[in-house]
Amino acid sequence: MKGIKISAHKELSKDSFTIYNKPKYIYIPLIVGNDTDITVLVKKDDYVCKGEVVARSKGNFSIPLHSSISGTVIGFEEKLHHNGVMVKSILIENDFKERVEEKNDTIEQLSSYSKADFIATLKSAGIIGMGGAGFPTYIKYQTEQPIKTLIINAVECEPYITADYALGIQKVEEILETIDAILEIYKIEHAIIAIKKNNTKLIHAIQKRIGTYVRMEIKTVPNRYPMGWERLLIETVTGKTYQNLPIEVGVVVNNLSTIYAIYEALKNKTPLLERVVTITGDMIKHPTNVLVKIGTPVHEIIESIGGMKRNKDIICIAGGPMMGVALPSDEVIVTADMNAIVVLKEQALEQENTCMRCGKCVEVCPAHIEPVLIKDAYKEKESLKSLHVNRCCECGLCSYICPAKIKVREYVKKAKETLRKGE
Ligand code: SF4
Ligand code: SF4
Incomplete structure (x- = not known):
């Protein structure tokens, strides 16, 4: 069997969900994925509305960055990014008015979008892969090749992280409605929602509502790591392997949080302004999943949920302990592609020994x-x-x-x- 069983520690945060949406300041790091070639569209003292584009990446796959609050641009500061480096960021002071440029009507029928409008909406909403990849989502749909299967990756195999799980339970109907719309817009034969088999609460929540969606099915995958890795997941649920990209075998994979972001973009014309982040680990007093505004400083979120058990001899990891990055502090900023902060007791680094060629x-x-x-x-x-x-x-x-x-x-x-x- 592929992958291995590792301790998951998900019980710490699995059944807990809260909201923190009142940051006094937000910081928009000028980075998309690894791309720091960003055009800034605001200057000090500018007033910005919630949802306004404040910067835009320049590369081949241009994507906008939005303000998640209304308020005033205070200036620019270097802030810690979850990749472990300091990144120039736009600092905006919140006026707590949640002012928007214009109020959009909600769209009744999500499947009424044409392919071109769907892609344009994802692009202007700044939607990127929220499972950690940070790659613009519209690119997966900008294809001449037919999409035969849409896979919703709700596996979340990395230890400690439960953000998708918590969001999935909260937003089942919206997620199913969005999957159905994508199937319709792209005339895709079917969708597979892939979930680890021990995530029974999420499985039951979806099972209860999936009845009328005949082209969708849940497929459970073994509780092994790294089952959420796109290549392994596709092979596990479809039996297909590919050389470079999933579209070679007619597959598009979207993470569950990304699907919810697509819902907000299609339904309410709302760009990517919020996400669920798991704040957990044995040094967090009350581990939980928190819906936060993008740009919120993590230390503020930790304080809002009760703080840490201690603030010395700890290690903060952005992402999980397997794939994440150990950070020098909790002064990191929430970005769209950061799904968790894990705070653990610092352990003495084990001495590396000589390779014994064990294989x-x-x-x-x-x-x-x-x-x-x-x-x-x-x-x-x-x-x-x-x-x-x-x-x-x-x-x-x-x-x-x-x-x-x-x-x-x-x-x-x-x-x-x-x-x-x-x-
Ligand atoms: S980190 Fe890379 S080299 Fe190591 S086990 Fe995973 S895929 Fe293989
Ligand atoms: S062969 Fe691989 S696992 Fe074994 S000691 Fe060397 S590096 Fe470690």
């Missing part, structure tokens, strides 16, 4: 590459060329399993860098 990292690697060989050659571009380094999904299983405590994944990430340099 365990090769056995567990879901990408079927050889992490140990990549580790050995991580600086040698020529040797790396035949090792399929770019197939690595950065799941971290090689580091997790390594008996010598070698941070194998970090070597594989460096190897990717080596290949990228001088491309």
Whole structure:
């Protein structure tokens, strides 16, 4: 069976949901995915409405960044991004008036969108993959190839994270309505909602309402990591494998939170302004899932839910412990692609030992590459060329399993860098 069983710790936050929507300030980091080539559209002292575009990425896949509040641009500050680096950010002071430029009518029939309008709406709403990928969602739909299967990825296999699970339970009807509309707009044969088999509450919530949607089915997947990885998920629920992109086998995959963002964009013409973030870990007093405005400082959210058990000798991880990034503090800002903050007791770093060539990292690697060989050659571009380094999904299983405590994944990430340099 693919993947491995690891401790999930989801019980900490699974059944808890709250809202924090009153930040005094928000920060909009000038970054989309890894792209920092952003045009700023506001200046100090400008008044901005909620939902107004304040910046736009310039690259091939341009996407707007919106203000999630109404208020005044105070200036620009370097703020910690969840990738661990400081990023120039637009600082906006909230006037708590929630003023919008114009009130849009709600759309009754979501399936009334044409393909072109659907893509234009996703694009102008700034919707990106909210499971962590951060890639503009409209690109998946901008295809000449027929889409045969839409997969909703509600697997959330990373330990501790329950944001999709909590949102799914809150918004089942909206999510099903959106899936149905996408099936209609693209004439897609069917949709699969993929959920881990032990997420029974979410499964039951969907089962109760899925009855009239004949082209949709729930498929449960084993409680193993990294079952939510797109390549492994597609193979598990459809039996299909592909070379580069899922569309080669007629598949589009959207994360569950992304589907809800599409709902808001189609139904209310609301851009991506909010998301659910899991705040959890053994150092958080009351772990929970929180609906927050994008741009909210995480330390403020943590305070709003009761704070930390202590603020020394802790480690904050953006994302989960397998794929996430350890941060120097909780001064990080919520972005659309940040799904969790996990705060744990700091543990003494275990000493790396010599590789014993046990091959365990090769056995567990879901990408079927050889992490140990990549580790050995991580600086040698020529040797790396035949090792399929770019197939690595950065799941971290090689580091997790390594008996010598070698941070194998970090070597594989460096190897990717080596290949990228001088491309
Ligand atoms: S090499 Fe990449 S894909 Fe393979 S186990 Fe390590 S992190 Fe996961
Ligand atoms: S799991 Fe660790 S010790 Fe074993 S081969 Fe891989 S890198 Fe070496």
